[in-house]
Amino acid sequence: MRHYKRIVSTLLAAGMGLSLLTGCQGSQPTGGSTAAAEKTETSGKSEAASGEGAQEKKSDLVVGMIANAFGTQSYNDDVLAGMELAEKELGVKGIPLEVPEISDSANSLRTLISQGANFIMVPSSEYKDGMLEVAAENPEVKFLYLAEAIDGGGNIMSVAYRENEAAFLGGALSGMMTKTNNVGAVMAVGETLQYRYQFGFTAGVKAVNPECEVQSAFTNSYTDVGQGSEVAKIMYNKGADIIGTYSGACNLGVFNAAKDAGEGTYCLGAANGQFDKMPDKILASVVKPADQAILSILKEYQETGIFDTSEPMSLGLKEGGVKLLFTNNDELLKQIPDDVMSTIADLTAKVESGEIKVPSNEEEFNSFTYQYAK
Template sequence: MKLKRTLALLLAATSLVAMVGCGGSGTSETGSGSQGGEDTLKVGAIFESLGTQSFNDDILAGLQQAEEELPVELEYIEVTDIASTANSIRTLIAQGCTFLVIPSSSYRDAMVEVAAEYPDFKFLYLAAAEEGYDNIMSVEYRENEAAFLGGALAAMLSQTGKIGAVLAVQEPLQVRFQYGFMAGAYAVDPDCEVTTMFTNSYSDTNIGKEMATALYEQGCDYVSCFAGACNLGVFQAAQEAGEGKYCLGAATGQFDQAPDKIVASVVKPIDVAVVNVLRDYIENGTFAGGTASVWGLAEDGVTLRYTTMNDELLDSIPQEVLDKVEELKQQIIDGEITVPGTQEEYEAFTASV
């Protein structure tokens, strides 16, 4: 991958958009990959908060891997103003991208708008189910299934009987995580007190830290997070909270951010999935437009990953706890446990348990 292009490139790209009848992309930054030949698929993507080991970084890693392994050329834009999203997508199209990757629900409305303008272009939406648009292939995750395992782990490890989670905004994927985490804790310890907080941001590290600090001060000894760059603030709070205070990470693990604090992480191996989707499209012409794929534990779309950077911390987890988490995982895969993803489902789950 080349370094991010300068503002001059963005202005040039914006001019191209104007030539095809669309406006500029506003406050954005672009990056590009190697130049490809006629048979190269030019892929465009938009991101926010790159460089924070967030979901966006995992998607970018997958796209960069695809660029190395497949006839793919990548262009991407960091969107700093949601209002400019539609024009940012148009900029990528003006640059020759025919396959667009959209990672966040914040971009959903802009994606649908532009997809209607360009029905022959393909859009891969990685934030939620979006059906009814022939040129949009969407993916929905059962984050709640992996979060269930994280909640169960935290509840079994807790010495205070209080655990927490710092989330981003109240959109479906975050709510699924919330109730999955709460249900996992309840399944192993109905008396465990679980507190969840929403930062209303994917990028404000300070708010993430403030909320995690408040949770630790309230007695939580394990705090999970699923809030993009806000996770970094949670890790800082865990470090400052001192002995006996731990956390769970997200993304691909983030263990290097706080090796002595992050016991495990709820992860979505999206980098591998992105490569597979592009490979299937390039080699077989497969594109499931108009439909939504759902990836959970059974599909390896989500999982709970234990620390890979601190053997002492890993060894501190009792074997019976590890065994119980594995048992719960298999029960979910086998359909013996249906993990809730909404408040209504959670209330029915706790009633049944």
């Protein structure tokens, strides 16, 4: 198996403020410390609830959540769906709060606490600093951090989704389906989960089609639909015929650009699938079924009082935390050949078994040499 060269973005967008991915490296996840584990062990024992105590927790559990926007079919909406599911099935009270300005995150979290929230979900690393500040001030409040793995101490449980594994499958699909030998990847801001998508997607493309060109760029926004459209338009104009996107509401702009690019151009979605947004263009989507995971975490805490911060939770293909979801448009689905579907199934099994370790950062990507062979 030959080592392929480092990918260099070919996207030039002067004046648009785009971040080129080549050489980009964000802070990478760190595991929980021994101190955190010891603290958790003591905390878990002291908080373990009896049946009666768990019943009391049901009426007392108030779940807050901050996000930059709702209603965009982004990951925020998946987390919100988990909160709403917990309201329905567990009887908890939910308080969602839109916080478009990062500088307002700490005070917004304090507002949620003043409104009675004693369990707060933070889905994006944009609010990490504010969360750490407020969590230190309020050790009795539990925080569920859903953006990356961190050592958050006794009252922050972190979840790291292995988006790179589902993105790898999306990249492999794109690498096998491209007619121009040129595909693209659109990300939002330079944070860890976005890098996981970037390197996973590109590794998937190269694993099945080493000669395929991969254009990559950040929009520097989760909400600017127009920016998503402009970035994708440049990629399509430079020869891409399939673009994967993982950029929040900017995804909608990518879908619009795929439509404007005309026949023979496609894209991948994210969030809950988003197929209804452009049913004849979205071949598949990299999704994180967050609602069930959140329901499970809240249910365990409600029933037992245990809030395990000893080590970050990691959810990938094997755990059902991420997956590649294919289009529900039968006509579009027919365009994906049986051998491509078979390869995706084979790659899925290899990732789940550990035979393939999908890169999640630049260092791992640069040493990734896997080449798929039937």
